[in-house]
Amino acid sequence: MSVMRIAARFCMGSGVALLACVVALAQAPGSPQQPSMPGQQPQSPISPGAGNPGNPGMGPGAYPGNAPTGQDFSERAFVSKALEGGEAEVQLGQLAQQKSQSNDVKQFAQKMVADHTQMADKWFKPVAQQLGVSEPKGPSKKDKKEIAKLQSLSGDDFDREYITMMVKDHQQDLKDFKDEAQSAQDPSVKQVAEQGSNIISQHLQLIEQIAKSHNISVDSKEMSSAK
Numbered sequence: 686m687s688v689m690r691i692a693a694r695f696c697m698g699s700g701v702a703l704l705a706c707v708v709a710l711a712q713a714p715g716s717p718q719q720p721s722m723p724g725q726q727p728q729s730p731i732s733p734g735a736g737n738p739g740n741p742g743m744g745p746g747a748y749p750g751n752a753p754t755g756q757d758f759s760e761r762a763f764v765s766k767a768l769e770g771g772e773a774e775v776q777l778g779q780l781a782q783q784k785s786q787s788n789d790v791k792q793f794a795q796k797m798v799a800d801h802t803q804m805a806d807k808w809f810k811p812v813a814q815q816l817g818v819s820e821p822k823g824p825s826k827k828d829k830k831e832i833a834k835l836q837s838l839s840g841d842d843f844d845r846e847y848i849t850m851m852v853k854d855h856q857q858d859l860k861d862f863k864d865e866a867q868s869a870q871d872p873s874v875k876q877v878a879e880q881g882s883n884i885i886s887q888h889l890q891l892i893e894q895i896a897k898s899h900n901i902s903v904d905s906k907e908m909s910s911a912k
Contacts, residue, residue: 760874761818763865767881768809769821770858771801773828777847780835784843789895793851796891800884808877815873848896852903855889 774797781794813820824832831850838846862882869875896903 756868756870760865760869760871761816763861763869763878764809764813764816764818764874765821766825766861767877768805768813769823769825769828770854771805771809772821773824773832774798774801774854776824776832777828777835777850780832781843781847784835784839785847786840787844787899789898790844790847793891793895794847797851797888800888804881804884808880812873812877816871844899845901848892848899848901849903851892852889852896852901855885855892859885859889 778794778797778801782791782798785791785794810820812818823829835843835847835850859882862878862885866875866878866882869878893903
């Protein structure tokens with residue numbers, strides 16, 4: 686038998702065997718599934734809470750699940766106003782330390798600067814960040830007018846105006862803080878409102894005593910800390 690005939694028989698036998706193997710594998714149970722078509726990508730796992738409004742990883746100012754309510758806006762406005770008012774108290778206190786000629790007024794002004802700076806840094810700024818409230822750039826327009834008015838005064842006129850202003854401002858602030866402490870639903874806002882009302886009440890008592898010592902009369906109906 687020639688070499689060519691032997692080679693041909695070997696090739697035919699190998700082809701039949703190969704075909705039989707392919708058929709057997711195709712019919713065997715548990716055979717692997719067909720691979721994905723080109724271009725198909727496996728879906729990446731979805732991290733817990735991804736795309737969910739209630740995700741704990743939300744940025745500041747987001748409201749879980751629901752759109753912000755009137756209560757949310759009210760609490761945000763309170764925090765923003767408290768930061769504005771605190772900045773005004775600091776600037777007014779610094780001005781009083783420079784211009785007042787009375788030791789008790791200067792001491793009170795120094796306390797205003799220290800207390801309101803700490804209240805802002807330790808209480809209200811963290812809560813503002815939590816609620817997504819932007820920090821005010823400075824005092825309100827009303828407070829800026831009061832600062833400008835005091836800058837034009839000196840001596841007894843300055844002390845009288847500063848004392849009167851402090852009594853009225855703290856009376857209003859105490860009312861606002863107490864109201865917010867009662868109505869706030871956010872625990873952080875409620876806490877800073879309660880703590881702030883205690884500090885403001887102390888301030889009001891001090892400035893009322895200073896007003897009396899300087900013979901400055903204030904409407905008794907507004908002397909809320911004396912009640």
